[in-house]
Amino acid sequence: MKRVCYKAGILLVLLVTLVGCSLPGLAGTSKDTIKIGSLVQSESEIMAEMLAIMIERETDAKTDLVTKLGSSIVQHQGMERGDIDISSTRYTGTDISGALGMDPIKDPEKALKTVKREFDEQFNQTWAETYGFENSYSIAVTKEFAEENDIEKISDLEPYAKDLNFGVDNAWVNREGDGYDGFKETYFDFGNVYPMNLGLVYQAAANGDMDAVLAYSTDGRIKEYDLKVLKDDKRFFPPYDASPVINNEVLQKYPEIKEITKRIGNEITTEEMQELNHQADVKLINPRKVAKKFLEKNNYFKDAEKGGD
Amino acid sequence: MSILQDFLNYVGANSGYIMTQFFRHFLMAAYGVLFAAIISIPLGIFIAKYGRLSSWVLALGSIIQTIPALGAMAVIMIVMGLGTNTAIVTLALYSILPITQNTYVGMKDVDKTVIEAGYASGMTKFQLLRMVELPLAVSVIMAGLRTALVIGIGIVAIGAFIGAGGLGAIIVTGTNATDGTAIILAGAIPTALMAIIADFVLGWIERLLQPGNMKAL
Numbered sequence: 001m002k003r004v005c006y007k008a009g010i011l012l013v014l015l016v017t018l019v020g021c022s023l024p025g026l027a028g029t030s031k032d033t034i035k036i037g038s039l040v041q042s043e044s045e046i047m048a049e050m051l052a053i054m055i056e057r058e059t060d061a062k063t064d065l066v067t068k069l070g071s072s073i074v075q076h077q078g079m080e081r082g083d084i085d086i087s088s089t090r091y092t093g094t095d096i097s098g099a100l101g102m103d104p105i106k107d108p109e110k111a112l113k114t115v116k117r118e119f120d121e122q123f124n125q126t127w128a129e130t131y132g133f134e135n136s137y138s139i140a141v142t143k144e145f146a147e148e149n150d151i152e153k154i155s156d157l158e159p160y161a162k163d164l165n166f167g168v169d170n171a172w173v174n175r176e177g178d179g180y181d182g183f184k185e186t187y188f189d190f191g192n193v194y195p196m197n198l199g200l201v202y203q204a205a206a207n208g209d210m211d212a213v214l215a216y217s218t219d220g221r222i223k224e225y226d227l228k229v230l231k232d233d234k235r236f237f238p239p240y241d242a243s244p245v246i247n248n249e250v251l252q253k254y255p256e257i258k259e260i261t262k263r264i265g266n267e268i269t270t271e272e273m274q275e276l277n278h279q280a281d282v283k284l285i286n287p288r289k290v291a292k293k294f295l296e297k298n299n300y301f302k303d304a305e306k307g308g309d
Numbered sequence: 310m311s312i313l314q315d316f317l318n319y320v321g322a323n324s325g326y327i328m329t330q331f332f333r334h335f336l337m338a339a340y341g342v343l344f345a346a347i348i349s350i351p352l353g354i355f356i357a358k359y360g361r362l363s364s365w366v367l368a369l370g371s372i373i374q375t376i377p378a379l380g381a382m383a384v385i386m387i388v389m390g391l392g393t394n395t396a397i398v399t400l401a402l403y404s405i406l407p408i409t410q411n412t413y414v415g416m417k418d419v420d421k422t423v424i425e426a427g428y429a430s431g432m433t434k435f436q437l438l439r440m441v442e443l444p445l446a447v448s449v450i451m452a453g454l455r456t457a458l459v460i461g462i463g464i465v466a467i468g469a470f471i472g473a474g475g476l477g478a479i480i481v482t483g484t485n486a487t488d489g490t491a492i493i494l495a496g497a498i499p500t501a502l503m504a505i506i507a508d509f510v511l512g513w514i515e516r517l518l519q520p521g522n523m524k525a526l
Binding site for chain 2: 028035037041065070084224287288
């Protein structure tokens with residue numbers, strides 16, 4: 001009986017050590033791996049893959065992606081708990097009202113400064129340089145309609161608005177602040193408003209069921225369905241500039257990551273991100289390939305060989 | 310036809326990625342069942358020896374089994390956080406019942422006269438267990454592992470929602486893409502194949518371990 005107890009004891013110790021450290025074959029269970037969290041949107045996964053490729057190239061760290069997270073809040077909580085070390089995409093507007101619980105800030109630069117300061121102070125995290133694109137709400141119409149009536153900005157729509165069908169995603173209509181109520185106050189009413197699933201919005205605009213739709217500015221389907229995004233001339237929508245957010249501890253351990261975020265920073269325009277999303281969502285190319293192709297095309301690897309830019 | 314074409318294109322272009330996720334998926338399922346086995350086989354032996362506990366333990370296992378996997382995973386995520394560990398622990402919980410139950414049944418089904426014969430020949434309790442009872446019960450225990458692994462492969466697919474990756478992540482990617490049916494299939498078909506192959510291989514081992522076939526080894 002003693003031997004049984006002895007063996008059971010060994011087994012227990014083995015189990016605890018196994019749970020405590022890494023499981024062979026699964027990088028995410030190891031302590032030395034940099035875990036990059038990305039949202040369910042392709043854009044977020046593409047940026048996570050770019051960071052992963054660059055980090056694996058420039059440092060001796062391994063990376064693992066924690067993919068398909070539901071929202072920025074999930075990313076934030078994951079970072080607070082240490083489940084992830086880097087969030088691949090965080091948006092100024094989202095986190096000012098989300099993680100920070102502040103009122104929306106309309107000025108993009110002020111918003112960026114605020115999140116940089118607050119994330120460092122409150123959470124010991126670095127809000128890095130913006131990638132250069134923003135994924136904000138915007139109003140889109142078909143290119144045909146825009147050209148016929150010479151429409152560039154949202155205000156240009158006002159004379160036609162009474163006769164227009166406006167397709168929006170369900171979540172936006174009832175949003176406080178930058179939802180439809182706020183929109184009406186700043187701009188105008190549309191004749192008919194049709195709330196629907198976001199996935200249907202773009203198609204509805206393309207086949208003429210809707211005249212104007214609420215779109216996300218980097219969505220690849222804007223390109224696919226040949227829509228035109230109108231300029232928010234009264235600056236109603238808060239800025240949603242995208243940046244990676246990194247835990248300061250990881251940055252101390254791997255200072256090279258700071259260089260990497262600087263190199264990718266301010267390089268990707270909203271149109272370029274639309275194109276990358278288009279490749280992933282419509283042409284069904286794997287996010288990692290999209291990321292790799294982009295980095296190769298823009299000579300990030302060659303620069304690295306020469307020893308930085 | 311065009312879906313089939315898209316599917317073949319996607320699989321052709323991303324075979325490396327699909328293999329990586331396949332491997333990751335399988336490892337998560339295998340680790341979950343392994344950890345469950347480390348707990349459940351001794352537990353099954355224990356309740357077979359102390360019969361009074363058995364109904365309680367098996368009832369508890371059944372209760373766990375009735376909780377929807379997505380809900381259980383969400384609750385475990387609150388404690389364990391995001392990533393592969395949570396998926397592995399969830400699946401281990403779901404594997405406890407089939408493995409414990411089969412170990413229990415396997416041990417109970419061992420012919421009492423054989424045990425008595427062993428006992429009479431001077432074997433200690435531990436020797437009896439190791440040399441008589443376990444070898445006779447092992448094929449039934451294997452059947453439990455087999456059930457657990459097949460269920461587990463399905464549960465790990467849900468792990469995509471808590472950041473665990475695996476083939477489930479490919480399926481989710483497909484649901485978000487415009488006309489992503491091809492990608493959904495590229496995640497779903499390998500998942501189904503994995504379950505079928507696991508069932509087949511473990512079934513084969515199970516038959517091999519049946520007391521009558523042991524000599525063949």
